[in-house]
Amino acid sequence: xxxxxxxxxxxxxxxxxxxxxxxxxxxxxxxxxxxxxxxxxxxxxxxxxxxxxxxxxxxxxxxxxxxxxxxxxxxxxxxxxxxxxxxxxxxxxxxxxxxxxxxxxxxxxxxxxxxxxxxxxxxxxxxxxxxxxxxxxxxxxxxxxxxxxxxxxxxxxxxxxxxxxxxxxxxxxxxxxxxxxxxxxxxxxxxxxxxxxxxxxxxxxxxxxxxxxxxxxxxxxxxxxxxxxxxxxxxxxxxxxxxxxxxxxxxxxxxxxxxxxxxxxxxxxxxxxxxxxxxxxxxxxxxxxxxxxxxxxxxxxxxxxxxxxxxxxxxxxxxxxxxxxxxxxxxxxxxxxxxxxxxxxxxxxxxxxxxxxxxxxxxxxxxxxxxxxxxxxxxxxxxxxxxxxxxxxxxxxxxxxxxxxxxxxxxxxxxxxxxxxxxxxxxxxxxxxxxxxxxxxxxxxxxxxxxxxxxxxxxxxxxxxxxxxxxxxxxxxxxxxxxxxxxxx
Ligand code: UD1
Ligand code: CA
Numbered sequence: 001x002x003x004x005x006x007x008x009x010x011x012x013x014x015x016x017x018x019x020x021x022x023x024x025x026x027x028x029x030x031x032x033x034x035x036x037x038x039x040x041x042x043x044x045x046x047x048x049x050x051x052x053x054x055x056x057x058x059x060x061x062x063x064x065x066x067x068x069x070x071x072x073x074x075x076x077x078x079x080x081x082x083x084x085x086x087x088x089x090x091x092x093x094x095x096x097x098x099x100x101x102x103x104x105x106x107x108x109x110x111x112x113x114x115x116x117x118x119x120x121x122x123x124x125x126x127x128x129x130x131x132x133x134x135x136x137x138x139x140x141x142x143x144x145x146x147x148x149x150x151x152x153x154x155x156x157x158x159x160x161x162x163x164x165x166x167x168x169x170x171x172x173x174x175x176x177x178x179x180x181x182x183x184x185x186x187x188x189x190x191x192x193x194x195x196x197x198x199x200x201x202x203x204x205x206x207x208x209x210x211x212x213x214x215x216x217x218x219x220x221x222x223x224x225x226x227x228x229x230x231x232x233x234x235x236x237x238x239x240x241x242x243x244x245x246x247x248x249x250x251x252x253x254x255x256x257x258x259x260x261x262x263x264x265x266x267x268x269x270x271x272x273x274x275x276x277x278x279x280x281x282x283x284x285x286x287x288x289x290x291x292x293x294x295x296x297x298x299x300x301x302x303x304x305x306x307x308x309x310x311x312x313x314x315x316x317x318x319x320x321x322x323x324x325x326x327x328x329x330x331x332x333x334x335x336x337x338x339x340x341x342x343x344x345x346x347x348x349x350x351x352x353x354x355x356x357x358x359x360x361x362x363x364x365x366x367x368x369x370x371x372x373x374x375x376x377x378x379x380x381x382x383x384x385x386x387x388x389x390x391x392x393x394x395x396x397x398x399x400x401x402x403x404x405x406x407x408x409x410x411x412x413x414x415x416x417x418x419x420x421x422x423x424x425x426x427x428x429x430x431x432x433x434x435x436x437x438x439x440x441x442x443x444x445x446x447x448x449x450x451x452x453x454x455x456x457x458x459x460x461x462x463x464x465x466x467x468x469x470x471x472x473x474x475x476x477x478x479x480x481x482x483x484x485x486x487x488x489x
Contacts, residue, residue: 058085
C-alpha cells in the first residue's frame with residue numbers, strides 16, 4: 001500500500017520590485033485583465049489546496065497583501081516578509097521558520113506567472129509525487145523557447161539527466177545556446193529544499209542567493225531531481241517587462257473572446273479591438289461593436305447590442321438592451337428592453353427598470369428610472385427616484401447638492417417634467433403632474449398639478465389620468481395636500 005501523499009504547502013514569491021518594469025509600482029501589482037498579476041497566480045494556486053497560501057512580500061508589502069487578500073479572502077493567505085531582496089533563494093529562506101519542519105511537499109512559484117493554470121500545477125505535483133514510484137526531492141517545470149534570452153537555462157549531462165540551472169548572466173556562450181529554460185515553478189520536498197538552501201552562496205554575477213542553485217545541490221547530493229517539460233511556454237512564462245505585459249493582455253483577451261464566441265454565442269464585429277474581462281458574462285446573440293470595454297464582474301443578458309466606444313464596468317445588463325455609442329456604465333443595473341445613449345453616463349448604482357430609456361448626454365448617479373420612463377436629452381439625475389411612464393424633458397437637472405449635503409428628488413409615475421426644469425432637492429413631484437419649461441421647482445408639487453416659473457408655482461390642476469384617479473380614491477390624503485398648495489402668484 002502506498003503512503004498517503006504529504007500535505008501540500010504553496011509558496012508564492014512576490015517580494016521583488018521588478019526593475020525591468022521601470023515602474024514605481026511593484027511588478028506583481030501591475031494589472032492583467034484588470035486584476036493584479038499576483039491575484040492570477042493566487043487563484044490558480046488556491047485551486048490546489050484548502051490550506052492558507054504562503055506569500056513572500058517585501059516591496060510594497062502592504063499593497064501586495066491587500067491584493068492577495070482581495071483574491072483569497074482574509075484567511076486564505078499567510079504573509080512572510082523578506083526584509084531585503086537578496087534573490088529568490090533568500091526569499092524562500094525567509095519562510096524557513098514557518099515551513100522547514102513541515103514535512104510537506106511544497107510548490108514554489110513566482111508571483112509574475114499570471115497565465116499558469118491550476119491543471120498544470122496539479123500535473124507537476126503529480127509527477128513529483130509519482131517519480132520513480134517513490135517521489136522526487138525536486139521537480140522543476142521547464143519549457144523550450146525559441147529565444148531563451150534572460151531565463152535560467154537547464155543544463156543536462158550527456159545522458160540527458162538534469163545537472164544544474166545556470167542563470168543568463170552566469171552562463172557560458174555554450175550554455176546560452178540551450179533553449180530549455182526554468183519557468184520558476186518548482187515542487188520540492190520541503191525538508192530537502194531547506195537543507196540545500198542553507199548551502200546556497202551568492203557567488204554569482206548578480207551577488208544574489210539563487211533558488212535556482214537548489215536543484216543542482218540536490219542533484220549533487222544524489223537526490224532525485226525530476227523535470228516536468230511543459231509544452232505551452234506562454235502559459236508559464238513570467239512577465240518581466242511592459243512589452244510582455246501587453247502581449248499577455250492580448251493573449252488573455254483572445255482566450256476570453258474565443259470562449260464567448262464559441263460557448264456563449266456572442267458576435268464580436270472586430271475581436272481584435274474588443275475588450276472583455278475574463279469574469280464577465282455575455283449572453284447569446286449579443287452583438288458587440290469594436291472598441292467596447294466590458295470590465296469586472298459585468299453580466300450582460302441575451303440579445304443586447306453594444307455600439308462602439310462604450311465601457312460597462314461591474315454592472316448588470318438585462319436582455320435586449322440597446323447601448324448606443326460612447327456610453328459609460330459603472331456599478332449600475334439595467335433591466336430588459338432598455339435603451340441607453342449615445343453618450344450616456346450611468347454610475348454609482350444607477351438603475352433602469354424595464355423598458356426605460358436614457359438618451360444623449362444624460363448622467364444618472366444613485367438614481368432610478370422606472371418602467372418605460374424616459375430621459376432622452378442633456379439631463380442630470382442625481383439621488384433621484386423616478387416612477388413609471390414619466391418623461392424627463394431635455395435639459396432637466398436635479399439640483400441635489402446644496403454645497404454641503406446631497407438631497408433626494410422623487411418624481412412619481414406619469415409625470416411630464418418640462419424642458420430645462422431645475423428640481424431643487426429635497427423635492428417631490430406628484431404623479432401625473434407637469435412642470436413648465438424652465439421651471440425652478442423648489443417646493444413639492446402635488447399630484448395632478450401644473451407648476452411653472454421661477455420659482456415654480458401652481459398654475460392649475462390637471463385632470464387625473466384614469467390610473468391616477470383610481471389610485472386617488474384610495475388616497476384622499478394626497479388630494480388634501482394638493483388642495484393646500486398656494487394659489488398661483
Ligand atoms: C527567475 C529564475 C530564472 C527563471 C525565471 C523564470 C532565479 C535566480 N532565476 O529569474 O531561472 O528562468 O525566474 O521567470 O530564481 N523575488 C523575491 N525576492 C527576491 C527576488 C525575487 O520575492 O529577492 C520574487 C519576485 O518578486 C518574482 C520572483 O521572485 O515574483 C522571480 O524573480 P525575478 O527577479 O523575476 O526572477 P528572474 O530574473 O525572472
Ligand atoms: Ca521573472
